[in-house]
Amino acid sequence: MLLNINTEQWQLQWQQADAELAVVKGQSISASVWRKDIAAATHWLSEQDGDALLYHRDWYHFSVWLFALLNSKKRIVLPANDKPATLSELSLHYSFRVPSELPQHASSEAPPLTLNGSLNSQLTFFTSGSSGKPKAVRKTLRQLWLEVITLEQTFAEQLGPANILSTVTHQHIYGLLFTVLWPLAARRPVTLPLVDYPEQLQQILAKANRQRYALISSPAHLQRLDNLPQLAKYSHSLATVFSSGGPLSNSVPEDFAEHELNAPIEVYGSTETGGIGWRRRNPGSNENFQTLAGVDASCNHNGLLVIQSPYLNNPQKPYTTEDKARLQGQGDFQLLGRQDRIVKIAEKRVALNEVEQFIQRHDWVESAKACVLHSPRVELGLVLILTPEGVNQLSTQGRFKARQELRHHLLQRFEKVVVPKRFRYVQQLPYNGAGKVTQTDLQALFEEE
Known part of the structure; x- marks a missing residue:
């Protein structure tokens, strides 16, 4: 040295x-x-x-x-x-x-x-x-x-x-x-x-x-x-x-x-x-x-x-x-994992960590990040990186049926009112220069129609 x-x-x-x-x-x-x-x-x-x-x-x-x-x-x-x-x-x-x-x-x-x-x-x-x-x-x-x-x-x-x-x-x-x-x-x-x-x-x-x-x-x-x-x-x-x-x-x-x-x-x-x-x-x-x-x-x-x-x-x-x-x-x-990030959706408490970990059990999902969306209503959004099988299913079945399948999986654990209705499929998560994924960057993905 x-x-x-x-x-x-x-x-x-x-x-x-x-x-x-x-x-x-x-x-x-x-x-x-x-x-x-x-x-x-x-x-x-x-x-x-x-x-x-x-x-x-x-x-x-x-x-x-x-x-x-x-x-x-x-x-x-x-x-x-x-x-x-x-x-x-x-x-x-x-x-x-x-x-x-x-x-x-x-x-x-x-x-x-x-x-x-x-x-x-x-x-x-x-x-x-x-x-x-x-x-x-x-x-x-x-x-x-x-x-x-x-x-x-x-x-x-x-x-x-x-x-x-x-x-x-x-x-x-x-x-x-x-x-x-x-x-x-x-x-x-x-x-x-x-x-x-x-x-x-x-x-x-x-x-x-x-x-x-x-x-x-x-x-x-x-x-x-x-x-x-x-x-x-x-x-x-x-x-x-x-x-x-x-x-x-x-x-x-x-x-x-x-x-x-x-x-x-x-x-x-x-x-x-x-x-x-x-x-x-x-x-x-x-x-x-x-x-x-x-x-x-x-x-x-x-x-x-x-x-x-x-x-x-x-x-x-x-x-x-x-x-x-x-x-x-x-x-x-x-x-x-991180300590539970607890949010309230329709007066129901839900841990974002738990949503992310459970959806990742599905064969179609490689990794996931959940965020709280505030417009037009307060609800959860999910940003997903799909496995090769998930990419194939999304391509052949289309977004509507793929979303139905993923929501069905989540309904095995969570009440219907908190299950995300909006999904974004990405090739990589929006990491910032510090290697973090923020709620702001996740929410921005849902602002782009």
């Missing part, structure tokens, strides 16, 4: 001034150029007051401004996106936004081999939650660096000197940790730009030669990998795959195993908690999560997972998650 931490300070140190930092479309970027750009950005920030909003799609520009802000001891606000409505909602949280372009620097200046700063530097993330309204979550750099150290201790053997590929944004805590802080601290180059399509991943692996890659991804992307037979030809170039941000469908580890690829490493946690546990569902392995080092797990009287963790704002205080769990032994636990 190139990262050193003492009581109040962190330090990144390079032994080689021109060590490879990133690879952009085949062109290497050195750490010395990166540090020069940080020095110039730090100088620009010396004339700015207040908290800074940092949003940049480009990994390199983002990383330069991030470390310039940390060196300048500025508090950093990280929005999920830069849509006008988002920035308007967050306007009270920041004083200025960093420029999209980097300042010019004097080429004759020799950049320092060491970057350092305070562990108390604060970053504010925004999660959409179930309602879609941004919720501020503040973290210190100490929490993030401690998690980076744990990730390296846990997964260094699987990664080795692999280059990092990513499908996820660095604006969220998962992407920030796995594609910015961890690679820089462990000196693993990041290959850019982001991988948006399965074909891009295949092309990179095909040209890998002896280079190995680690893919940082999400359930939404991994469920769209329809070229696993082709990727299997280059399995020697794919060191490992990480997934986080939401539950990974059972079909993904099964598909990886069918094509003799190691299943993704699933990392469970949240913006509030940081990483909690991990698992890899290869053939013959169980489905339990193992806690990350330093995390203690228990369950309360409602069956909800309770943790104590160095990645929390208060490491000594137990934190109750919204996930049901069953402890399976020392440090192992099984997730049983």
Whole structure:
């Protein structure tokens, strides 16, 4: 590790001034150029007051401004996106936004081999939650660096000197940790730009030669990998795959195993908690999560997972998650789904989790999400990803008969008045940049006739 931490300070140190930092479309970027750009950005920030909003799609520009802000001891606000409505909602949280372009620097200046700063530097993330309204979550750099150290201790053997590929944004805590802080601290180059399509991943692996890659991804992307037979030809170039941000469908580890690829490493946690546990569902392995080092797990009287963790704002205080769990032994636990999201339909209480889990028992349904619709009346809507059999039945029988069949299945468990009447069939669920599916995004699918 190139990262050193003492009581109040962190330090990144390079032994080689021109060590490879990133690879952009085949062109290497050195750490010395990166540090020069940080020095110039730090100088620009010396004339700015207040908290800074940092949003940049480009990994390199983002990383330069991030470390310039940390060196300048500025508090950093990280929005999920830069849509006008988002920035308007967050306007009270920041004083200025960093420029999209980097300042010019004097080429004759020799950049320092060491970057350092305070562990108390604060970053504010925004999660959409179930309602879609941004919720501020503040973290210190100490929490993030401690998690980076744990990730390296846990997964260094699987990664080795692999280059990092990513499908996820660095604006969220998962992407920030796995594609910015961890690679820089462990000196693993990041290959850019982001991988948006399965074909891009295949092309990179095909040209890998002896280079190995680690893919940082999400359930939404991994469920769209329809070229696993082709990727299997280059399995020697794919060191490992990480997934986080939401539950990974059972079909993904099964598909990886069918094509003799190691299943993704699933990392469970949240913006509030940081990483909690991990698992890899290869053939013959169980489905339990193992806690990350330093995390203690228990369950309360409602069956909800309770943790104590160095990645929390208060490491000594137990934190109750919204996930049901069953402890399976020392440090192992099984997730049983989110705690019931209870809503009222026609004065009847119904749990959205229960509706989703029951419809998924039908042979036609791969996965499902329920939402509350308010127009023209208050009722439930169901957004479904169908199995191949379900797709065939929908095509041959039509929407009316398919809906009748699915409603008949639901009527075996639920009263008629609460059973959804409106269905949407999609190829993928509307995950946001954080890998979450919000009620707002689900409801939007029913507004499109």
